[in-house]
Amino acid sequence: MNNFIFYSPTEFVFGKATEMQVGALSKKHGAQKVMIVYGGGSVVRSGLLDRVKHALQEAGVLFCEMGGVQPNPIDTKVYEGIEMCRREQADLLLAVGGGSVVDTAKAIAAGVPYKGDFWDFFIGKGQIEAAVKVAVVLTIPAAGSEGSGNSVITRVDGLQKLGISAPELLRPVFSIMNPELTYTLPAFQTACGVADMMAHLMERYFTNTTDVEISDRLCEGVLLAIINEAPKVIESPEDYGARANLMWSGMVAHNGTCGVGREEDWATHFMEHEVSAIYGVTHGAGLAVIFPAWMTWMVEHNVRRIAQYAIRVWGVQSSEDEKSVALEGICRLKSFFKSIGLPVNFKELGIAKPDIDRLVENLHRNKGERIGNYVKLSSQDTTEIYRLACAEE
Amino acid sequence: MNNFIFYSPTEFVFGKATEMQVGALSKKHGAQKVMIVYGGGSVVRSGLLDRVKHALQEAGVLFCEMGGVQPNPIDTKVYEGIEMCRREQADLLLAVGGGSVVDTAKAIAAGVPYKGDFWDFFIGKGQIEAAVKVAVVLTIPAAGSEGSGNSVITRVDGLQKLGISAPELLRPVFSIMNPELTYTLPAFQTACGVADMMAHLMERYFTNTTDVEISDRLCEGVLLAIINEAPKVIESPEDYGARANLMWSGMVAHNGTCGVGREEDWATHFMEHEVSAIYGVTHGAGLAVIFPAWMTWMVEHNVRRIAQYAIRVWGVQSSEDEKSVALEGICRLKSFFKSIGLPVNFKELGIAKPDIDRLVENLHRNKGERIGNYVKLSSQDTTEIYRLACAEE
Numbered sequence: 001m002n003n004f005i006f007y008s009p010t011e012f013v014f015g016k017a018t019e020m021q022v023g024a025l026s027k028k029h030g031a032q033k034v035m036i037v038y039g040g041g042s043v044v045r046s047g048l049l050d051r052v053k054h055a056l057q058e059a060g061v062l063f064c065e066m067g068g069v070q071p072n073p074i075d076t077k078v079y080e081g082i083e084m085c086r087r088e089q090a091d092l093l094l095a096v097g098g099g100s101v102v103d104t105a106k107a108i109a110a111g112v113p114y115k116g117d118f119w120d121f122f123i124g125k126g127q128i129e130a131a132v133k134v135a136v137v138l139t140i141p142a143a144g145s146e147g148s149g150n151s152v153i154t155r156v157d158g159l160q161k162l163g164i165s166a167p168e169l170l171r172p173v174f175s176i177m178n179p180e181l182t183y184t185l186p187a188f189q190t191a192c193g194v195a196d197m198m199a200h201l202m203e204r205y206f207t208n209t210t211d212v213e214i215s216d217r218l219c220e221g222v223l224l225a226i227i228n229e230a231p232k233v234i235e236s237p238e239d240y241g242a243r244a245n246l247m248w249s250g251m252v253a254h255n256g257t258c259g260v261g262r263e264e265d266w267a268t269h270f271m272e273h274e275v276s277a278i279y280g281v282t283h284g285a286g287l288a289v290i291f292p293a294w295m296t297w298m299v300e301h302n303v304r305r306i307a308q309y310a311i312r313v314w315g316v317q318s319s320e321d322e323k324s325v326a327l328e329g330i331c332r333l334k335s336f337f338k339s340i341g342l343p344v345n346f347k348e349l350g351i352a353k354p355d356i357d358r359l360v361e362n363l364h365r366n367k368g369e370r371i372g373n374y375v376k377l378s379s380q381d382t383t384e385i386y387r388l389a390c391a392e393e
Numbered sequence: 394m395n396n397f398i399f400y401s402p403t404e405f406v407f408g409k410a411t412e413m414q415v416g417a418l419s420k421k422h423g424a425q426k427v428m429i430v431y432g433g434g435s436v437v438r439s440g441l442l443d444r445v446k447h448a449l450q451e452a453g454v455l456f457c458e459m460g461g462v463q464p465n466p467i468d469t470k471v472y473e474g475i476e477m478c479r480r481e482q483a484d485l486l487l488a489v490g491g492g493s494v495v496d497t498a499k500a501i502a503a504g505v506p507y508k509g510d511f512w513d514f515f516i517g518k519g520q521i522e523a524a525v526k527v528a529v530v531l532t533i534p535a536a537g538s539e540g541s542g543n544s545v546i547t548r549v550d551g552l553q554k555l556g557i558s559a560p561e562l563l564r565p566v567f568s569i570m571n572p573e574l575t576y577t578l579p580a581f582q583t584a585c586g587v588a589d590m591m592a593h594l595m596e597r598y599f600t601n602t603t604d605v606e607i608s609d610r611l612c613e614g615v616l617l618a619i620i621n622e623a624p625k626v627i628e629s630p631e632d633y634g635a636r637a638n639l640m641w642s643g644m645v646a647h648n649g650t651c652g653v654g655r656e657e658d659w660a661t662h663f664m665e666h667e668v669s670a671i672y673g674v675t676h677g678a679g680l681a682v683i684f685p686a687w688m689t690w691m692v693e694h695n696v697r698r699i700a701q702y703a704i705r706v707w708g709v710q711s712s713e714d715e716k717s718v719a720l721e722g723i724c725r726l727k728s729f730f731k732s733i734g735l736p737v738n739f740k741e742l743g744i745a746k747p748d749i750d751r752l753v754e755n756l757h758r759n760k761g762e763r764i765g766n767y768v769k770l771s772s773q774d775t776t777e778i779y780r781l782a783c784a785e786e
Contacts, residue, residue, distance in 0.1 A: 001572075001637040009400060014653070015396025115424025209632035214618040214642050221614030225607040241604035248653065249607050257650060260407070260641065268491075289612040 001212050001261035007167060008255050010147055012175040014248065016240075018178045021139050023051050023059025027093055029133065029173040032371035035090035036065040037081060037105045039097045043067075043139065048181060052137060060139055064088040072283070073100040073107075073275050075155045077117060085132060092133045092173075094300045099196075099283075102136050103173025106151035106170045109134045119155060121163040128169055136175040139246040141182060142193030142284060144200055144254025146175040154277055160366055161277040169255075177251070179243035187234050190246075191340040192284025197250040198223060199287040201258055203269060206298070206305050206374040209262030217259040220250050220312045227313070227336060234340050267372025268294045271382060274363045279351055288342040289349050292334050293389035299326045302375050304329070346390045356386045394605050394654040400560060401648050404567040407641065409633075411571045412530050415445050416452025419485055421527065422566040427705050428483035429458040430474060430498045432490045441574060445489055445530060456497075457481040465669050465676070466493040466500075468548045470625060471511060474501035478525060492536025492589075492676075495529050499544035499563045502527045515555040524562040530569045533578060534640040535586030535677060537647025538592055539568040553759055554666040560649075570644070572636035580627050581737045582607055583639075584733040585677025587623045590643040591616060592680040594651055596662060599691070599698055599767040602655030611651040611728045613705045620706070620729060635678060647720075659688045660765025667756045672744050675695065680772055681735040682742050685727050686782035692719045695768050699723070703727050739783045 011029075013021055023300055026034055036049070040328050056063050058273035066081055085093065085108055111118030113130040118286075120126030136146045145151070149167030154160065164170075182190070205219045226249050232242035241368045252258065271294070272286040299308050300323075307322040310329020334344045343349040360379050363371065370376040377385070401533055404422075406414055427449055429442070436442045437460075439688040449456050459474055478486065478501055484590045488498035502525040504511030513519030529539045538544070542560030543708070547553065557563075575583070619642050624634035645651065664680040691699050692717075702713040703722020712718050727737045736742040753776050756764065770778070 001408070001634055001641075003411065005404065005406050007404040009404075011398065011400040011402075013398050015394070018396065212638065214615065214638045214645065217614035217618040218611065218645070221610035222607065225610040228606050241394055244654065245605065245607045248394075250609065252611070252650075257645075261637065372630050 001275070002209060002263070004260045005232045006256055006260050008147065009169065010255070012147070012177060012251065013174060014177045016178060016180055018052055018176045018231070019048065019181070020055050022053040022094070022137060022176055023057070023061055024093065025174045025176070026056060026061045026135065027059050028183045029092065029135065031061055031089065031092035033062040033064070033090045034092045034094045035081075035085050035088060037069060037093055037095050037097075037108070038064055038065070038067045038103055039069045039101050040067070041095055043183065045182065046181075046364060048137070048139070049096060052094070064090060065081050069097065069101045069104045071100050072154050072161070072280060074118060075103045075153055076151060077104055078107040081105075082111040082118060085112045090132070091153070092135055094135050094137065096137045096139070098138070099138025099145045101171070101211040102143065102145035103151040103153060105134050105144070107153050107164070108132070109170060110151075110164065110166065114279065121164045122153060122155075128164065128166040131166065131169040134170060134172045136172045138175060138177045139181045139311070140185060140189065140193060141250035142196040144197060144250050146172060146177065147255030148249040152273070159362070161273040175251070177209070177247050179240055179247045182243050182247060183238045185237070186289070187237070188341055190233055190237070191230070191281070191342050192282045193250065193338065194226060194246065194340060195342055197253040198226055199268060199291055200253040202291060203266050204259035204264045204308075205309060206265045207262045208374060210305070211354040212261045215258060215260055215262060222252050223260060223313050225249050230340055263373045265372050265374045267374070269378055270371050271363060271385065274359045274366070275351075275354070278355070278358065281349055281351070285343055285349055288337045289345055289389050290385070292330050292344055293385050295326070295330045295333070296383045297381070298387050299323050299377065305374070336392075345392055347392060354390065355384065356383060359386055395602060395656070395692065397653045399649055399653055401564065401650070403565050403648070404569060405644065406495055406539070406567060407570045409571060411569045412441065412444055413448050415448070415487070415530060415569055416448040416454055416733050417488065417516040418567045418569070419449060419454045419528065422453050422485065422528065424485035424526070426455040426457070426481065426483045427485045427487045428474075428478050428481060429487050429489055430458055430462060430494055431458070431460050431488075432462045432494050435577070436489055441532070441572075441578065442489060450720060457483060462490065462494045462497045464493050464725055465496045465547050465554070465673060468512060468546055470497055470520045471500040471504060471546060474498075475504040475511060478505045483525070485528055487528050487530065489532070490711065491531070491532045491533025495527070495536065495538035495565070496544040498527050499538070500546050500557070501525070501549065502561065502563060503544075503557065508558070514557045515546060515548075519558065521559040524559065527563060527565045528567045529565045530640050531584065531640070532574045534575060534643035534661055537590060538642050540644040540648030545666070549609060549693065552670045552755070554670040555759065564573045568627070568644070570640055572640045573634055575636050575640060576631045577681070578630070580630070581734055582675070583630070584599070584623070584628055585675045585736050586643065587619060587733060588677040588681040588730065588735055590646040591619055592645040592661060595684060595702075597652035597657045598702060599658045601654045601767060605654045608651060608653055613666070615645055615651060616706050618642050622735055629664055632689060639742065644696060656737055656766045658765050658767045660767070660770055663760045664756060667752045667759070668747070671748070671751065674744070678736055678742055682782050683778070684737055685723050685730075685737055686778050688719070688723045688726070689781050690774070691768065691779045692716050692723070698767070703751055740785060747783065749776060752779055753758065762765070
């Protein structure tokens with residue numbers, strides 16, 4: 001097991017009607033003026049934004065607001081937010097929404113005290129040394145950004161989708177998680193969230209540091225819970241217990257709980273980022289296409305843990321023929337994705353003929369000559385994986 | 394799923410040689426003068442105490458020290474510590490040791506700013522509203538106190554062993570966890586630690602809030618990891634990977650990660666506290682005796698989750714006859730305890746004829762007429778369970 005630091009000081013307030021505590025929590029965490037960041041209509045239409053404002057008012061906390069954050073959030077919105085936050089002198093960025101909104105708030109938080117261009121952090125030109133506090137009222141369980149210190153932003157000019165990580169500065173000080181707020185999430189968006197949280201666990205699971213049994217078992221446990229609960233939510237969108245299980249699983253999947261003490265992979269995430277940067281697809285849907293393809297390629301190149309995953313997560317019968325075991329596990333994963341309405345190849349994702357050369361070129365230009373850890377992938381390897389993702393059954 | 398707050402802001406620094414960071418971490422968390430709390434000879438003999446002092450000196454952090462904390466820590470040591478901490482004006486209590494040392498440091502931390510008797514907190518006469526900061530260099534993985542906001546202290550006068558919980562004030566600000574420091578832990582102490590951490594998971598597992606699949610799966614996962622790693626450590630005390638898995642499992646088992654959103658049980662812990670208060674046995678050894686007896690009683694009174702536990706944790710074949718399934722699971726748990734050198738009845742614990750009447754009387758006087766949640770136990774029930782714990786195979 002590798003040395004590690006695990007430091008997750010976010011206060012998670014979970015359950016029914018918890019958004020009403022946003023004023024008291026903002027105050028408790030030292031806020032005097034909150035800048036609310038949100039996306040589009042649903043937060044307004046549902047009345048959530050009004051409830052949040054009301055709770056802030058009741059607690060005597062001032063606020064300003066910036067809406068209009070879009071899925072696959074972009075840098076121009078971050079620049080706008082940095083300017084507003086400085087002008088309004090807000091000391092807490094309150095993201096009300098899903099991962100895109102939270103990631104935008106985090107990028108603003110890092111950018112406000114920085115003299116240069118916030119994009120420097122994303123291309124390794126600058127180090128985050130200070131940040132405005134971030135807090136969350138979560139409406140979409142998927143990205144896990146409510147518990148992580150990460151942010152992913154797309155630069156419009158050049159279509160670079162890149163990430164930053166600054167756990168000590170960008171983890172939210174508090175995250176309010178009310179599963180009822182996810183009742184109205186459409187089935188497809190719910191399923192995309194499921195794929196995203198599963199991917200966060202699988203990126204941590206496929207590692208060559210194989211002596212960390214505790215992290216294996218935690219990953220497997222959360223995967224088993226998600227696999228059990230997701231179909232219930234697709235079937236009955238207002239099943240509180242199932243929504244609650246999924247919402248908490250999404251946090252646990254990405255705040256580090258399931259990944260200590262070893263190297264992680266993340267090649268699939270990087271490969272997907274290029275797909276959504278060019279084609280604008282939902283991140284989770286893209287992952288549902290790329291992850292099985294990545295695993296299929298791994299059967300021929302590093303099968304061991306794909307087989308362990310097949311046995312422990314999908315209940316495949318153990319056998320000496322590890323490749324068959326692994327392939328059966330991948331088959332069950334794809335069946336599961338299909339059963340909750342997700343695509344498992346490019347065509348189903350709505351991309352009849354992906355421009356693989358361009359994807360591979362962007363990928364390695366943005367993320368380096370070799371990507372991932374479980375096997376370090378060259379451009380020839382990633383080309384093969386993108387091709388596997390085209391395969392129809 | 395019940396509403397909950399999960400707030401675990403401890404910075405865990407895990408791995409080889411991490412104790413050398415204690416000075417820098419104390420400074421980072423605002424300490425100017427540290428009061429080191431420790432137990433007996435081993436911390437001195439191993440040179441750990443010297444290394445800690447050296448690291449504090451190097452970082453320019455002042456310190457004072459109080460040794461002599463014993464297993465099943467007592468109130469008199471807490472009074473002594475409170476006095477010293479006030480006199481020395483220490484602003485960080487650094488526990489160097491296992492659960493007893495950490496619990497003593499926490500009780501001191503709560504007592505220092507309080508005008509009354511610190512024991513008020515343990516008998517519900519006073520509320521903890523402030524505390525000195527606590528930090529840990531852990532040497533025994535077992536109690537999970539390095540990640541929790543709890544403390545258990547025994548009052549010498551009257552032999553009351555009681556606990557407090559103040560997560561926001563008593564969780565350590567940082568915990569240093571170097572698995573190498575546990576190499577010299579004798580096999581029996583190691584096994585007692587294993588029973589303690591398993592008990593922390595099982596107290597959370599046996600609940601009537603049955604819709605929290607994510608907490609079930611997390612508990613099961615950590616149990617599976619512990620069951621896999623413990624025999625390796627008993628066999629090879631210097632197996633770094635196995636020691637590391639156990640050490641981290643002990644933290645995860647008790648910082649709340651595995652128990653959100655539902656009522657927990659804790660009857661077994663309460664029943665064991667009376668045993669170690671009177672007979673001075675090691676907490677984990679007492680738990681290894683009481684827990685299987687408690688489960689055996691439950692087979693006749695609320696079998697459902699004992700059966701689920703048997704299937705998911707011990708791999709018992711599922712069947713319509715839940716009682717048989719549950720009993721087989723209990724049998725495997727006892728075999729496991731025996732295989733790592735633990736007692737599974739009072740006689741093996743060294744108590745040939747326990748004074749059950751006295752245990753039951755103390756238990757219900759200290760903890761109330763009914764204890765536990767999975768089934769709320771009367772004095773007749775707990776008498777039966779203590780009797781079951783006498784049964785030899």
